[in-house]
Amino acid sequence: MSFTLPGFDLDRFVRETLAEDLGEGLPGGGSDVTSESVIPAEARFSGVMDTRDAIVVAGLPVAAAFFRALDPDMAVELLVDEGAEVPAGTDLMRLEGNARAMLIAERSALNTVQHLSGVATLTRAYVRAMDNPACTLLDTRKTIPGLRHLEKYATRMGGAANHRMGLWDAAMIKDNHVLVAGSVGEAVRRAVAAGVREIICEVDRLDQIEPALTAGATRLLLDNMEPEELREAVRIVTGRVPTEASGGVTLETIKAKAATGVDYVSVGRLTQSAPAADIGLDFTPL
Numbered sequence: 650m651s652f653t654l655p656g657f658d659l660d661r662f663v664r665e666t667l668a669e670d671l672g673e674g675l676p677g678g679g680s681d682v683t684s685e686s687v688i689p690a691e692a693r694f695s696g697v698m699d700t701r702d703a704i705v706v707a708g709l710p711v712a713a714a715f716f717r718a719l720d721p722d723m724a725v726e727l728l729v730d731e732g733a734e735v736p737a738g739t740d741l742m743r744l745e746g747n748a749r750a751m752l753i754a755e756r757s758a759l760n761t762v763q764h765l766s767g768v769a770t771l772t773r774a775y776v777r778a779m780d781n782p783a784c785t786l787l788d789t790r791k792t793i794p795g796l797r798h799l800e801k802y803a804t805r806m807g808g809a810a811n812h813r814m815g816l817w818d819a820a821m822i823k824d825n826h827v828l829v830a831g832s833v834g835e836a837v838r839r840a841v842a843a844g845v846r847e848i849i850c851e852v853d854r855l856d857q858i859e860p861a862l863t864a865g866a867t868r869l870l871l872d873n874m875e876p877e878e879l880r881e882a883v884r885i886v887t888g889r890v891p892t893e894a895s896g897g898v899t900l901e902t903i904k905a906k907a908a909t910g911v912d913y914v915s916v917g918r919l920t921q922s923a924p925a926a927d928i929g930l931d932f933t934p935l
Contacts, residue, residue, distance in 0.1 A: 706732065720747040723746030776808040837865055880910060
């Protein structure tokens with residue numbers, strides 16, 4: 650049940666999340682006062698995590714890590730695969746182990762699976778609405794601080810690909826960069842001169858396309874363009890670099906935008922606005 654993501658420290662995430670819930674370092678903090686006062690230390694539970702919504706599953710290995718951090722001997726069985734699309738009422742995980750450990754880890758585990766499955770489920774809805782295997786859905790950097798690696802993992806489980814992971818892995822020249830540089834072409838030239846290999850340039854007008862390409866942009870982000878303008882932009886580019894439609898993309902508009910011939914459509918809502926899935930965990934004393 651190994652779970653690794655480049656740049657993501659699972660042990661640290663689990664440790665810090667549990668510490669936050671237990672109030673470690675705060676006056677009077679450091680324990681689950683309810684469980685310790687009500688549940689005997691030797692008590693054992695079995696538990697079943699299930700979904701009340703139809704979802705695309707994401708985050709179960711992370712949830713398992715919360716339980717095993719508090720009871721290394723806890724029996725954990727994942728019943729569905731990550732990225733699986735399951736109906737409401739599906740059992741996702743079975744647990745058996747120390748009762749206090751289960752109760753302490755419960756909320757952190759559920760919060761994680763609810764949020765990540767919500768992201769994956771919304772992403773799958775956008776992929777389905779796009780209905781275009783020739784076009785790739787991308788996420789964005791509009792993620793909750795500290796959760797970027799997990800949220801971008803969840804979009805992959807939903808069928809999207811990842812845009813930039815951060816500020817380091819590609820240049821993205823936007824209007825504020827252009828404002829300082831003086832023009833789209835000059836902004837791109839400065840990135841090229843700095844040795845940046847991947848240069849994504851945002852354009853919101855057709856007359857910015859040629860200057861960006863001439864200067865060395867390796868991808869064009871076509872910002873807030875309607876389908877007719879997107880088709881014209883794709884015609885001008887003629888396959889010289891990949892094109893990406895971005896801005897104002899909804900479930901209702903994504904199909905028309907993807908059908909214009911762009912290579913990518915990016916959607917901030919995948920991580921910014923995904924509702925949490927309704928997932929619960931029921932315990933039985935042993």
